[in-house]
Amino acid sequence: MLGAMLQETDSETSREGLEDFGGAPTEPGANRAERLLADLNEPQREAVCHGEGPLLVLAGAGSGKTRVLTHRIAYLLATGAARPGEILAITFTNKAANEMRERVGALVGRSVRAMWVTTFHSACARMLRADAERLGYSRGFTIYDESDSLRMLKRCMEELHVDPKRYPPRAIRSQISGAKNQLVDASAYAAAQGSIFEETAAEVYALYEKRMLEANAMDFDDLLVRTVNALELFDEVRERWRRTFRHVLVDEYQDTNHAQYRLLQLLTSEHGNLMVVGDEDQSVYGFRHADIRNILDFERDFPEAEVVKLEQNYRSTQTILSAANAVVERNRERRPKRLWTELSGGEPLQLSELADEHEEARWVAAEIERLGEEDGVRREDVAVFYRTNAMSRVLEDTLVRYELPYQVIGGTKFYERAEVKDAIAYLSLIVNPADQVSFARIVNSPRRGIGKTSQGRLAAHANTTGLPIWEVAGRAEEVPGLGAAAIKAVSRFHQTMEGLRAQADSAPVASLLEAVLCESSYLEALAAERTIEAEGRAENLEELVGVAGEFDVNRELEGGGDVSPLEEFLQQISLYTEQDGLSDESAITLMTLHNAKGLEYDTVFVIGCEDGAFPHMRALEEGGEEEERRLCYVGITRARRRLYMTWTRERRLFGRAERNLPSRFVDELPAELTERHSSAPGAGTAWEAETFAGGAESLDPAPALRTGDDVVHASFGDGVVTAVEPGGVVVVRFSGDGAERKLMADYAPIRKR
DNA sequence: TCTTCGCGGTATGGC
């Protein structure tokens, strides 16, 4: 059995609890430490046993990095090098943090509760709750998600009369976000302005910062930046956290940005106990301003650092690893390394070209069905990855028709639904009376006769007086220009909410939420709609109450901190994206390639492998080919045994059919590791697979073009065919500029001469 | 002030 040969790798959580000393860490430390090292390979052991000072673990895909992290934490405790409360372990996603917490818990028992095992963002939020006041925020600050912060940004642009047509708010925000992650504040940014666009962005940046502070709100970037600010500005704060976290461990270090790097530096520069684990080949968050230089330059930044390389892979077959290596080796921004495994051989990669996304979806569904029937492959061992969320739709429809249960990770999020956001806005306003965006969201929802004009007057008054918006609402009669009817409506709303605020400190979150939904008449308004949609929305709110109830119970058990339950609840869910949630036990898993990082599946399909989709056009325009290639590497290395990649000749985008060429990454796979299939062009729905072992030659169906033919292209002129590829693709080298271009033989304005 | 209709932008990726 293949499985028996595999050492436990990253995403298998269940087995860890069965080994070592489970939840009973009562034996002497030396024995415990010994046992922790027992089934590690040499470099893994070296990393776990590392003493004081910086440590870089270069961990290739599937090389057991989570194992090294969790065992090192346990080892630090067992040898007495650290107490549980001195550990800060950081990951990038909540999911990864939960998994790490679980696995550490399995090794060390309940002392995991004293550790901070969490994401960068929630660690920062926790630290800021204690020290935000020094920066002019109050501890009940609200965390704005993307849409909230974009709202705020739009308001600022309006106020400055910046035309959103000429300056798209998203572009401005990305500019601001980039500056923040480089720790460039508004005035420094303004001082360095160049183009008119940047000048405009600088102006918006400054006002945005001001209004965010007044609203006592932080966006995701602020959480990092403000924490860095607090640590840099206040010796006392810095010393306190340095003393607290004697050992800092960071997972996925290749995804850190400059602010995060600075944060780690501030926390660890004194004792130097920083362990980072990462793999530059899996750096795929450049768009979030991650800086791959952080991992590439680690030894330069921390000169005494010890470096350990983990290159033995315990996950995939040699075929899959060879394919992954072949792709990623084309990148320049990397250290030389090569994954290897004791599992030689393996099935070849299956590459399939299909007519369009519908055929692709049917092909995938049918293949999953076949694997289940013929090879006994379980659905929960199958995952389908795609580059963009939009690609899941057609596949979902098809899986439903095939009656194949599936679950989608990520994508449309529960917490982004309007009604859920409304409910949360009510709660936010209770905690943070200055929260303008939440106020604007709910003041007239349900309708209370407080329209746009009145809202504008309230906001303007808050801005000019500097009073929290809630204060302004409480003194509506003082707001210039507000009509009598509006004053009455605002006052009533204010009164209702004041009543709810009075309960906020003591009541469990669930009952508070229920009271909010009732007394605000929100549920009543939904019921009055009498539509299926409204019913669904009410159900979602019920689910949110359920989430709150769960939170209350957990808090009861764990005896929450010094923060009010409501504050803690809000913080938790504002940093919460779609977790695996109710992970379905017998379903196929669908997700983006980005979401797939850190996971593994027996059988993996990567769909939509077309140039322009993957690598994505936009990424290529931004010079991100290497990052896209790394994403491909991530996708390939998720597979344990079987890997499929598919692309389509045509795909609908914005309702428009686009013609595609296969992804350049497909061509980078060594032919001897792959098998190609192609559906007959023009066969419509009833296609028949033709199989061609080894790829490239002679699959071209209709066109008579062959390698070596001289051709003329309507705009590129004379050229010669250098290769013929599946799907009617010919590669032509043109004499005009000497460049090679891929063309669709059927559609390109090209003829033989 | 609220509702409806139609247009246009949108859909790389996520804490």
Place this chain on the structure above:
DNA sequence: ACCGCGAAGA
């Protein structure tokens, strides 16, 4: 194909 926003009408 879908959602959000603005214009126009009730």
